[in-house]
Amino acid sequence: MKKWSICFSVAAAMTVASCFVVSSVYGLSAAYESNIYNPKDLKPTDSILKVAKGDPAPDFSLPSVAGGLITLSSLRGKNVVISFVPAAWTPVCSDQWPGYNIVKEIFDERNALLLGITVDNIPTLYAWTKQMGDLWFPVLSDFWPHGKAADSFGVLRSDGMAERAIFVIDSHGIIQYIDVHDINSRPSLESIVNALDAIVQ
Amino acid sequence: MIRFFKIALLIASVAIFPFTEVGIANPPEAGEVFRQLKLPFPEKKEHRQYLGVKKGESFLIRDIEADVVIVEVLSMYCPFCQVEAPKVNELFSMIQSDGNLNGKVKIIGIAAGNSRYEAEVFTQKYAVQFPVFPDADFTIHKMLGEVRTPYFIGIKNEGKKSRVFYSKLGAFGDTGDFLKQLISMSEIENQGVSK
Structure with a gap:
């Protein structure tokens, strides 16, 4: 009986363990076929907030792919959602902002702006986001000084990438929601919507 | 003890079969018997009526009241799926308005990696009328070989089993031509459906 118990325990442990080594299945849109570098599973988070x-919210001024600088403090009066993503041309990131791109009204209804930020340079971001269609929200480059804005929030990883993180900042510039997400998976849209709803109410 | 470890290994292998890299299924291939998917009973009445599935917790593709089922694997986060959505809606409308096809050919969507909320956002955004099933943890997606999106699978129900007759990635081009192709490949015209 004891042997059978050990047998099933081992089986259960192997099953559970296997759940943590599945391949990443994000970045699955045909839009990026052959263009996505898969870094495989990474340490879920690698920074200290x-x-x-x-x-x-720490202030920053960052260049936008569309041109010009965007300064966070100049956006007072609007709620701001910051979506830090680790890097262009990687699996999960490539299947994150295109989803936000079809829900502008969700942000508008909640008096919210969305800022997408990575530590890539402008030419890279230009080429990458072009694959996503015309994004309605600004995409900002935190390339130089490298990752300065990400670091000011505490979401710059030791390898120079940003965390996959969501910050919701209210119209007075106060941080109201933080999700430093597992870098290997995408935050759900409803988590952002719920955070905005909590502010609006 | 080694014998018990071997048994443990066997149990674990079976338990994790569809979910491991080794156990991830291959994409469906035309001509093969379709490995049935278990889908949750539709929440919306119109979807239950459309699919003609009997009340229960779940149903299989073969349970759908149709000769042919078109499965679109999509994602709210996939730009190509967004672009393709109006065309898939057009396909749905063409089928529904064709007296020979209405009721015989049905479409369902599998929203890979999307929560229920995200799948609903997609269907609302593009006014999708056919049922779209969320697959938040990619369980179904893995069973379909982790195909990229949008991906279309044509399945013909043949009694207790179903057979794949179409399996392809990407936009399908002209909607009318695609529908003709589906009818031709499924060979349902031989069952009284005109091309």
Whole structure:
């Protein structure tokens, strides 16, 4: 009996363990076929947050793919959702912003702007986001000084990429929601919507 | 003890079969018997009526009241699926308005990696009328060989089993031509459906 118990325990342990080594199945859109570099599963998070809910958001001025600089503090009066993603041309990131691209009204209805940020340079971001169609929200480059904005929030990883993180900042510039997500998976859209709804209410 | 470890290995292999890299199914191929998918009973009445599935917790593709089922694997986050959505809607409308096809050819969507909310966002955004089933944890997607999106699978129900007659990635081009191709490949015209 004891042997059978051990047998099933081993089987269960192997089954559970296997759930953590499945391949990443994001980046599955045919839009990127052959263009996506798959870094495989990475350490889920690799940084220490420097901000907390209730803190003023660190200010930054970053160049936009569309041209010009965008300064966070100049957006007061609007709720702001910041979507940090690790890197262009990687699996999960490539299947994240295109989803936001079809829900502009969800952000509009909640007086919210969306800013997409990576640590890539402008030419790379230009080529990558072009595959996504015309994005309605600004895409900002945190390339130089490398990852300065990400680091000010505490979401710059030790390899120079940003975390996959969502910050929701209210119209007064105060951080109201933080999700430093497992880099290997995509935050759900409803988590962002719920965070915005909590502010709007 | 080694014998018990071997048994443990066997049990684990079976338990994780569709979910491991080794166990991920291959994409369906035309001509092969379709490995049935278990789908949740549709929440919306119109979808239950459309599919003609009997009440229960789940149903299989072969349970759908249709000779042919077109499965689109899509994602709210996939730009090509977004572009293709109006064309798939057109396909749906063409089938529904054709007296020979209405009721015999049906479409379902599998929203790979999408939560229920995200799948609903997609269907609302593009006014999709056919049922789209969320597959948040990619379970179904893995069973379909982790195909890229949008991906179309044509399945012909043959009693207790179903057979794949079409399996292809990407946009399908002209909607009318695609429908003709589906009818031709499924050979349902031999059953009284005109091309």
